[in-house]
Amino acid sequence: MANPLRIGIAGLGTVGAGVVRILQTHGDDIARRAGKPIAITAINAKDKKKKRDIDISKYKWVDDPLAIADAKDVDVVVELIGGEDGTAKELVERALKNKKHVVTANKALLARHGLALAKLAEDNNVSLNFEASVAGGIPIIKALREGFAGNRIEALFGILNGTCNYILSEMRTSGRDFVAVLKEAQKKGYAEADPSFDVDGIDAAHKLTILSALAFGVKPDFDAIDITGIRRITAKDIAFAGELGYRIKLLGITRRIGGKIAQSLEPCLVPIDSALGSVEGVFNAVFVEGDFIDRAMLEGRGAGQGPTASAVMADLVDLARGYHLPAFGLPSRELGNSKWASTEDIISSQYIHLIVSDQPGVIADVSAILRDFGISIETMIQRGRDPNQPVSVVITTHECSLKDIRGATAKIAALSTVAEPPTVLRIETF
Numbered sequence: 001m002a003n004p005l006r007i008g009i010a011g012l013g014t015v016g017a018g019v020v021r022i023l024q025t026h027g028d029d030i031a032r033r034a035g036k037p038i039a040i041t042a043i044n045a046k047d048k049k050k051k052r053d054i055d056i057s058k059y060k061w062v063d064d065p066l067a068i069a070d071a072k073d074v075d076v077v078v079e080l081i082g083g084e085d086g087t088a089k090e091l092v093e094r095a096l097k098n099k100k101h102v103v104t105a106n107k108a109l110l111a112r113h114g115l116a117l118a119k120l121a122e123d124n125n126v127s128l129n130f131e132a133s134v135a136g137g138i139p140i141i142k143a144l145r146e147g148f149a150g151n152r153i154e155a156l157f158g159i160l161n162g163t164c165n166y167i168l169s170e171m172r173t174s175g176r177d178f179v180a181v182l183k184e185a186q187k188k189g190y191a192e193a194d195p196s197f198d199v200d201g202i203d204a205a206h207k208l209t210i211l212s213a214l215a216f217g218v219k220p221d222f223d224a225i226d227i228t229g230i231r232r233i234t235a236k237d238i239a240f241a242g243e244l245g246y247r248i249k250l251l252g253i254t255r256r257i258g259g260k261i262a263q264s265l266e267p268c269l270v271p272i273d274s275a276l277g278s279v280e281g282v283f284n285a286v287f288v289e290g291d292f293i294d295r296a297m298l299e300g301r302g303a304g305q306g307p308t309a310s311a312v313m314a315d316l317v318d319l320a321r322g323y324h325l326p327a328f329g330l331p332s333r334e335l336g337n338s339k340w341a342s343t344e345d346i347i348s349s350q351y352i353h354l355i356v357s358d359q360p361g362v363i364a365d366v367s368a369i370l371r372d373f374g375i376s377i378e379t380m381i382q383r384g385r386d387p388n389q390p391v392s393v394v395i396t397t398h399e400c401s402l403k404d405i406r407g408a409t410a411k412i413a414a415l416s417t418v419a420e421p422p423t424v425l426r427i428e429t430f
């Protein structure tokens with residue numbers, strides 16, 4: 001058999017340990033598939049003394065992660081430290097400059113610095129692979145770079161964060177509110193101690209940035225995404241949505257609108273009986289619409305040791321086979337400067353949840369404001385009858401622009417009878 005592909009792994013946490021575990025479990029099969037063995041020639045993590053649940057005694061430990069980028073016996077640097085700057089970025093840059101291929105799961109790094117890193121890889125004639133950065137065990141990067149390469153992609157949308165999907169699913173099935181379910185998710189290890197990256201939508205937006213660049217052949221631009229997380233979603237919203245035939249999902253959506261691309265990351269209502277409506281718990285799902293494929297859906301575990309390490313291995317097998325593609329599917333100089341559409345141009349039906357004083361005339365005032373903005377009401381639900389207590393009023397609208405709904409709800413929020421800022425969610429039926 002051919003000489004091994006020699007890899008140096010920086011980071012032996014959830015994903016790094018998973019990569020070691022896969023190689024220890026399936027090393028022989030992988031060598032047969034790849035045409036050569038994949039051999040670990042250097043490892044590093046922050047704390048050498050830390051107890052790990054994998055046996056790393058036979059691998060060479062290096063004290064400085066950057067030394068992996070300089071090592072003569074390393075062909076591929078596997079960066080599994082994480083973080084958009086700092087050691088991870090330094091390591092990846094140094095490895096590429098030293099003409100070593102890089103495999104990483106680091107979506108934050110790619111969303112922020114993907115273009116510069118892709119260019120650096122090309123300048124040095126090496127590969128930058130990142131299948132594990134988006135949707136764990138779902139091979140969506142490969143699908144976009146290769147499987148769908150014959151299409152003009154029109155839209156891509158999906159559930160890209162398992163933690164949020166788990167929280168929303170649990171809120172629905174248990175009827176509990178966000179804070180209680182988040183606490184439980186943290187106890188179970190589904191949410192980080194600092195959950196903000198997940199629940200505020202940043203993590204999913206990093207992934208959407210990468211997918212959007214791949215789908216449309218444009219420069220990755222994290223700042224062009226409108227991001228709203230799930231903190232303001234209440235158990236009541238989820239129950240009302242259910243009553244209306246919908247589930248609430250945190251959706252990443254990127255699609256062509258005229259000559260522009262609109263990207264958004266926000267909680268939306270989707271029909272219960274739709275494919276997205278039935279994706280529950282920690283699962284992710286991505287839909288891709290192309291002019292020749294029509295629509296394709298990929299679903300699976302979006303994170304965790306096994307699925308993410310499996311994606312890292314797929315990239316390593318590609319490199320062992322001598323298979324190299326530009327990072328974003330085409331040379332970085334060919335990546336376009338996208339015209340990003342304002343999300344205000346998006347047309348859809350809307351869900352509005354108002355907390356109002358139970359007084360005569362409130363509904364008439366709200367209806368009049370909606371009418372003034374040309375927004376027609378599809379359904380209205382009012383719950384509770386108590387002149388001393390605020391009550392919930394839920395309205396769904398026919399299609400209107402986000403600009404109009406924002407204008408109308410700003411006026412509605414200013415009514416003296418409206419107790420809290422309204423919750424406004426897009427209804428997406430795709």
Ligand SMILES: NC(=O)c1ccc[n+]([C@@H]2O[C@H](COP(=O)([O-])OP(=O)(O)OC[C@H]3O[C@@H](n4cnc5c(N)ncnc54)[C@H](OP(=O)(O)O)[C@@H]3O)[C@@H](O)[C@H]2O)c1
Nearest residue numbers: 011012013014015045046047080081082087105106303304
């Ligand atoms: N976990 C997932 O399900 C998942 C899914 C998709 C993508 N990812 C991405 O995969 C990457 C790794 O995530 P993870 O969950 O495996 O993280 P993790 O469990 O926190 O592991 C991080 C590893 O990096 C090491 N490390 C931290 N700072 C370091 C430094 N300055 N120098 C050298 N090593 C350092 C840690 O060392 P010690 O072990 O000694 O503390 C640890 O081994 C991240 O980019 C993440 O976004 C993770």
